[in-house]
Amino acid sequence: MTFDTAYAERTVATKALYERAKLTIPGGAGSTARLPRNGWKPYPIFMAEGQGSRIRDVDGNEYIDYLLGLGPMILGHRHPGVTKAVTDAVSEYGTCFGLPYELEIEAAEKVVAAVPSLEQVRFTNSGSEAVGTAVRLARATTGRRLIVRFEGHYHGWQDTVYWSNHVDPKLAGPSNRPRPVAMGGGVPAELESTLVVLTWNDPESFVALMEERGHEIAAVLTEPAVFNTGCILPEPGYLELLREQTTKYGAMLIFDEVITGFRFARGGAQEWFGVNPDLTTFAKGIGGGFPVAAVGGTTEAMRLIADGTYSHSGTYNANVIQCAAVSATMDVLAEPGLYERQRALGDRLARGLKSIADDKGIDAYVEGLGTVFQLWFTDRPIRNWRDAAAYAHEEVFTRWYEEMVVRGVLFHPLQFENLFVSLVHTDADIDQTLNAAEDALSVVAREL
Secondary structure, three states: HHHHHHHHOOOHHHHHHHHHHHHHHHHOOOOOOOOHOOOOOOOOEEEEEEEOOOOOOOOOOOEEOHHHHHOOOOEEEEEHHHHHHHHHHHHHHHOOOOOOOHHHHHHHHHHHHHHOOOOOEEEEEOHHHHHHHHHHHHHHHHOOOOOEEEEEOOOOOOOOOOEEOOOOOOOOOOOOOOOOOOOOOOOHHHHHEEEEEEOOHHHHHHHHHHHHHHHHEEEEOOOOOEOOOEOOOOOOHHHHHHHHHHHHOOOOEEEEEEOOOOOOOOHHHHHHHHHOEEEEEEEOOOOOOOOEEEEEEEEOOOOHOOOOOOOOOOOOOOHHHHHHHHHHHHHHHHHHOOHHHHHHHHHHHHHHHHHHHOOOOOOOOEEEEEOOEEEEEOOOOOOOOHHHHHHHHHHHHHHHHHHOOOOOOOOOOOOOOOEEEEOOOHHHHHHHHHHHHHHHHHHHHOOO
């Protein structure tokens, strides 16, 4: 049976809902990331419920979930402790005051206690908002206009940073000095002059830029590990170099920990790699699946927000749902041994997938940090976006996804995303996933 036939038989109710949704929701879904053009072909799966590490669609199919809402469900779906904390808080407080309250302080104290570089934090509503705040705050603090960012990193949809994510290298020019490329219509071309784009994991081009223009640079903005182009880890010493050079030239270092924050270590990537930025943005992991984001840093880095010189405003900032979710999530993440156990579980899954691919004669390798990783279908290591665009076999990954999803295992269908392992996945989930992968990769190997 072909994938198209198997998918159609499994998703009769889903297809009907998709056709209905397209009448009133542009494209049929609330985010462009959920549409066929972003890999969800022939149409996205419509979900009915989630519990723990499993989700069920409207046709009654159950999936082991490694998509995890694109990352936020770090504690799985409907975590009982976080869900109760939120519903209790709404019953006790309400939902939104437009004024401060004690639970906001409690949530902030717990986040600051968890993350090495933080002394102060502000809550907001999305990762894009948090990054936009950090970028503008860096410019206000330094009095400079240039932001350095890297190809293949995604920092949200705001005009100031919606550049050079998955870009055609022919448009971007040479890898040692790419030109910024806007990632969609409507982004003002004038903003190109406010950005310098570099290739990730290329220390020589970074040092050369800083020597040439370091005193013009307000901030260097980076994912400390790249999870918006599959998974690409920093090479030894690279983050330390970013820290050393920004300090040397008086620029700020911003870590976009929207994905890495609380994901594979309680203190995020900065704890794992031992490098502290000036400012950090969070979103996906901070609220245990509830919609909340944050921007934080040292007291010095946050001083313009503190004295009101920089207006960081938002009607829904630090609302009751957010702060209750953050406070409860931070408590769960403090459980001794939690990360060690789940990283080991994720490592077992990753090693198992690599071993199966090897046994089938398929070129593949795994890169990641236990609770988030990617199975790269390629015959060589991927160091940056240029490598990914040139050498990753995207069509092989998509076929693997197709064979896995009809076997009840869900993750993102594109090679340049990743697999998330929650902090509630079990050994039984891993065993079932590897059994499905044995069959799925057998099909892929026959086709290759």
